Amino acid sequence: MRGKVFARLLRELKGSAAYLISGILSSLVSVALSLYIPVVIGETIDAISSGTEGAHFREFVLRLAVIGCLAASSAVFRWISDTLFNIVSVSAVGTLRQKAYYKLSLLPASFFDSRPKGDVISRIMSDTDTVGNGLLLGMSQLFGGVVTIVGTLVLMLRISPKITLAVVVLTPLSLGVASLIAKSTYKYFLDQSKKKARETSLLSESLGNLKLQKAFVREDAAAKSFDVVTDSLASSARRAIFASSLVNPATRFVGAVIYAAIGLIGAFTAIGGALTVGELTCFLSYASQYTKPFNEISAVVAEIQGAVASASRVFELLDEKEEEDDGEKVARGVAGRVSFKDVSFSYDKERPLLKHLSFDIEAGQRVAIVGPTGCGKTTLINLLMRFYDPDSGVIELDGVDTKTIPRKSLRDFFGMVLQDTFLFDATVEENIKAGAPDATRDEVVAAAKATHADRFIKKLPEGYDTVLTEGGSALSEGERQLLSITRVMLSSPTVLILDEATSSVDTRTEAKINDAFEKLMSGRTSFIVAHRITTVKGADVILVMKDGDVVERGRHDELMAKGGFYKTLYESQFGN
16 A cells, blocks of 8 residues: 555656656765765775875875865765755645645535545645655655665675675664564554644634634633644654654664674774775775665655655545536526426435425526425535536426536526625635626626625725735625625626525615615526525515425415415514
8 A cells, every 4th residue: 555655656756857867866976976985085094004104195185185075076966966856845745735726626515525624624735745845855865875875885895795795694684673663653654644634624623613612612622622632643643753763773773783793894804914904994984884874764764654644645635536527518598497307315325305306497587495404405506506416306407407517517607695605815806706707897896886885895995906815804794795796796697596695784785785686686597595584575486395395385475375384484483
């Protein structure tokens, strides 16, 4: 599993192949230069020990200058390689985030209904950061380490194959220790990523409901819940860090033992005359450099394991099944006739919601949908907009099965005003033009005047050019609702959906908005989910829903005269 994730992670670097190759080449040059330094040092020692006194100083100065140049050049190429690897890492993180964000637009509504927001945010932000950090350390240490190991091995073989064989025989001890410990770290880092997502989700929830917490004096309870999650995350992090921290000291200990053994073997070999002092010095230097990469690589095992664990969570998101949208028919000249034919649907297959629902709405009719909480009003709208598709039955728009119409094409003919308003971090004009980006300023102002939003917009610091932040938090609930209504007014949809659209405005403002709605709904099919008397009473058709079915249908006066469920519901909500 981890191998597949890591291989896929490497494939994500294809777009930065040029930087990656250049980084590897720079790392090769840096290591090669650094590996030549012990050769010069060994030759210097032998030259000094065998030369004349006058030549000692000249030889020493010359070779010292060579060593300085080699060290400086190696450092420059190491800086270049680290910079290039950094670019690759940042690019990979950016690519993953872009793919993950784009993926969100392709996922069905059911995905978001079953996932905490914090978990999704954590995968896109926190997990991709962890991937980037692991890649950066992994590339900079891994490539340089591998080249160092191969290079020193070749050079040691050139000096003394017999001692080199001893080094190679003892090396698996270090690798075995590192591998044994690394196997236990992955599960800890995966658990840490999941708990970090839970913490992000809880924080997002707390910030989004801060006023509610204060209203019910739930600050202490919320803080305790957050403490529990934070403590759990800290505990998981400690286990991961403890396990991964064992790698470096363990491999260093094994490396020190190997170095001591090689030193003893080399000393006896030099005494026997098979090695010069300079060659022994050079060999010991290479032996030290040979074991050092194992320590460095083991030091980044924690980061690499964390990166792989986080990458697996990001790839889980990228592999989620996308919303199918392969319709071929594109609706043109839609009049707005809507039909539900034997439609059944449930979010949970064990708990049916809509059961064999059937009704026909003529183009231009104003339809009010009423019923108790949980009867399926919002679900009906979700099906109409194709946020979900029915389990069985057919929904038609002008006689065409909506499943054969691509969602984007279908939704171009719908306009929605919901109870919960949403405004972008953009200017007032840009928010209003969200559904009609090509509209002119005059058209924007005309729509705002029609919804009576123009008056308060002009009072804003920059008028229509005022930038709204944090979802328009500086505006009142009613003002935000007015902007949402203006947005739909400007887009001029064929079918209008109003879900408690005037619930956040006062009675006087509601009257003004209803006047605007009268103009907007004229000649358009309109579905209204509301409980206000004026809206319900003025509808051409009232669909009365109960337990996922339409139990009554008609105008207000007709339904009241029947004395059925609608009358009971009406009198309980609005009074006699």
